[in-house]
Amino acid sequence: MERVFTLLSFGPEGWSDDIAAGVLVTVSLALATLPLGLVVGFLVALGKRSNDRLLRIAANIYTTLFRGLPELLTLFLVFYGAQIGLQKLVHLFDPRANIEINAFIAGMVALGAVFSSYASEVFLAAFRAIPQGQYEGSFAVGLSRLQTMRLIILPQLVRLALPGLSNLWLILLKDTALVSVIGLADTLRQAGIAARVTKEAFLFFGIACLIYLALAMLSSVALGAIERWAERSEVSR
């Protein structure tokens, strides 16, 4: 038991500092992916409900692609594919250059693509729940299309989309574990290193699981607060 405490200390014998650094990577990757995924997902949703057929097809190809591919494969496609593609491009100018893709950026792009394709569906459903009269009323009082979107539609959209997006955030948090495979030192990878060195695999992978669980719980509390804040105007009715 004492050995376990030593292993879990923050000292030179312990692994807590390494795992804490991994947790930081996990959280920052998820937080960095979120805005990217939200913005792209919103734009794709706009494309899907456009009047123009070409735009709808282009947006649908995006979701079909990134919802159909396994997340791990998307990650590899981005990581190796971008590496090879950029290498070829750079070789046109400088044959000796060597390109290395940052695992963090690759993870961000791949997870962002997956997140945004699911988020576009959530936004689309939320858009459908807003009655047409809201647009008509807004145009009737003389607001422009952009103003309508910003002042009338978006505030309602956020409230309608929040439950779905909360779910996607929890999935994103779990999916960040995949970047450990391409060498980013996240929670799972640090736990794996600790497990290999100390031969205490169950202990460290168990701790990794509990950390993800704690992050999910923390997120649930925070998201609950955000949802209550978003629905503060609903209560009095």
Place this chain on the structure above:
Amino acid sequence: MSADRTAALPRPPAEKKRWTHQRTVGLVLLCLWAALGLAVLFFMIQAWDPAIFSRYAPRYMSGLWTTIRLVVLSVVLGALLSIPVAYARMSKNHVLSSLAYAYVYFFRGTPLLAQTFLVYYGLGSFRPELQAIGLWTFFREAWYCAVFAFTLNTAAYQAEILRGAIESVRRGQWEAAAALGLSKLQTLRKIIVPQAMIVALRPYGNEIILMIKGSAIVAIITVYDLMGETRRAYSQTFDFQTYIWAALIYLVIVELLRNLIDWIEGRITRHLKR
């Protein structure tokens, strides 16, 4: 106004199709997709090597078969396991329902990859104990560990689907069945489950698709499924088309499955359509 006078009025001219910004953006994006598709096609033709294809095509097929076996096995076993979990979750016994809740929360709240590692590497820490009860031969194999971890994971998700579907059937259905003298089991089998399945079909379908996509991670614990064969092929040839083949196969499977679920849903909800 008489009918012939209305007919005499000229029809308003059809609205002219305007070239909008949306159309421009759509065209540009579609061109980008087409360019990407052509680039991939060109790359595949350029990198085409019959020797590589004849060498790796059978391996991909065996990998695909492994993926299918893994998914079918764990989804079926998970479905069986989900029944008692869902029952415990809905039970009025607090100990039972909170145990089931903890199980579901743990497996839904942690990454599948971490769970798989916990089973495959973690249970190795208990080798003497497992050997003593004769389970070591089971947990020594990556394949069995993967099936075990996936079953536990999908059982948690399926238990929630099952619970949600059963609770979506109104209480009145139970009461009416009881009034007709049906037993609990008969009510469940003849009244509740047929209605619950309509609600559950789509989540079940999504769960199967998620399992197919999630199963790619077993490649990391040295199970040679489709992803595992792909990784092996890439590490031997350094040829990027190995990944593109895998992507195409996964896309086709998922799309086929999605259309199948849509078709089944349309079929079993015929009586609800007006």
